[in-house]
Amino acid sequence: MNIKILSANANLYSTKRLVEAAKARKHDVEVINHAKCDIVIEKKNPVIIYKGHKLDHTDAIIPRIGASVTFYGTAVVRQFEMLRVFTTTESQALVRSRDKLRSLQILSRAGLGLPKTVFTNYSKNVKEIVDQAGGAPVIIKLLEGTQGIGVILVETRKAAESVIEAFNNLQARVIVQEFIKEAGGADIRAFIVDGQVVGAMKRQGKEGEFRSNLHRGGTASVIKLTDEEETAALKAAKAMGLGIAGVDMLQSARGPLILEVNSSPGLEGIEQATGKDIANSIIKYIERNV
Numbered sequence: 666m667n668i669k670i671l672s673a674n675a676n677l678y679s680t681k682r683l684v685e686a687a688k689a690r691k692h693d694v695e696v697i698n699h700a701k702c703d704i705v706i707e708k709k710n711p712v713i714i715y716k717g718h719k720l721d722h723t724d725a726i727i728p729r730i731g732a733s734v735t736f737y738g739t740a741v742v743r744q745f746e747m748l749r750v751f752t753t754t755e756s757q758a759l760v761r762s763r764d765k766l767r768s769l770q771i772l773s774r775a776g777l778g779l780p781k782t783v784f785t786n787y788s789k790n791v792k793e794i795v796d797q798a799g800g801a802p803v804i805i806k807l808l809e810g811t812q813g814i815g816v817i818l819v820e821t822r823k824a825a826e827s828v829i830e831a832f833n834n835l836q837a838r839v840i841v842q843e844f845i846k847e848a849g850g851a852d853i854r855a856f857i858v859d860g861q862v863v864g865a866m867k868r869q870g871k872e873g874e875f876r877s878n879l880h881r882g883g884t885a886s887v888i889k890l891t892d893e894e895e896t897a898a899l900k901a902a903k904a905m906g907l908g909i910a911g912v913d914m915l916q917s918a919r920g921p922l923i924l925e926v927n928s929s930p931g932l933e934g935i936e937q938a939t940g941k942d943i944a945n946s947i948i949k950y951i952e953r954n955v
């Protein structure tokens with residue numbers, strides 16, 4: 666089979682592991698930088714040009730599109746779809762997953778547990794917003810943040826008002842969210858491939874840190890999901906239309922609450938924590954579908 670990995674950096678752990686896993690199963694595999702693909706559109710003849718040449722026959726792609734290049738990366742994935750190439754992440758689902766608000770609305774409709782979340786169009790009525798989110802302490806999140814940057818725990822209503830006003834003034838969009846204290850600075854990542862949890866880990870923030878992101882100094886360990894957690898994670902990935910998903914959940918007094926669903930989840934943390942060959946699961950997913 667001819668498999669192409671869409672990745673801006675062939676040296677990333679996830680990219681390298683996917684190449685290894687594809688080769689181990691005797692496939693032809695190539696890393697393509699989606700940012701350097703040109704797209705040619707004409708009547709019934711979609712073409713992708715890469716490094717001056719028309720791309721050869723491809724059976725499947727594995728999109729690994731970073732948040733900063735969602736727009737162009739998605740256009741390239743869509744072009745492959747027009748060529749009837751199997752993709753482990755559909756362009757529609759990719760776009761959907763990058764919009765935090767739309768994602769929360771989809772997850773809510775699917776009946777999943779979520780931290781109560783408020784979003785407004787720079788409303789001046791800050792008191793009402795904080796009250797709707799359950800009152801202080803609240804979490805304030807920049808809409809386009811990643812790796813824990815732009816996620817703030819605000820202890821009092823006064824402080825929340827100042828922070829929201831400051832962001833409003835900068836025209837930076839934020840969501841205000843109920844703070845789930847009992848999560849204890851930890852969250853759970855369930856890695857899903859083709860409707861199955863292939864690995865799960867618990868990430869614990871460093872001492873005195875409520876954010877569990879590994880980039881913020883958190884540590885990961887393997888965990889066995891409860892039935893309720895597993896069901897919630899699978900349902901979340903399905904609602905988002907993602908064949909591959911990293912579902913992040915908080916353990917709360919009222920059961921698992923979905924924080925976000927990642928459409929290009931990294932392999933390094935989860936493979937190291939679980940000792941599992943997740944890249945191999947992804948290649949086998951392709952084999953079942955092409």
Ligand SMILES: Nc1ncnc2c1ncn2[C@@H]1O[C@H](COP(=O)(O)OP(=O)(O)O)[C@@H](O)[C@H]1O
Pocket residue numbers: 780804806810811812813814816842843844845846848850851852875876877878913915924925
């Ligand atoms: N509502 C919340 N209650 C408690 N902890 C939270 C809440 N939201 C986020 N966190 C913590 O902060 C971390 C980062 O938040 P997240 O929404 O995942 O943003 P990012 O996209 O930057 O990773 C989470 O992994 C979790 O540990």
Ligand SMILES: [Mg+2]
Pocket residue numbers: 812813878913925
């Ligand atoms: Mg996160």
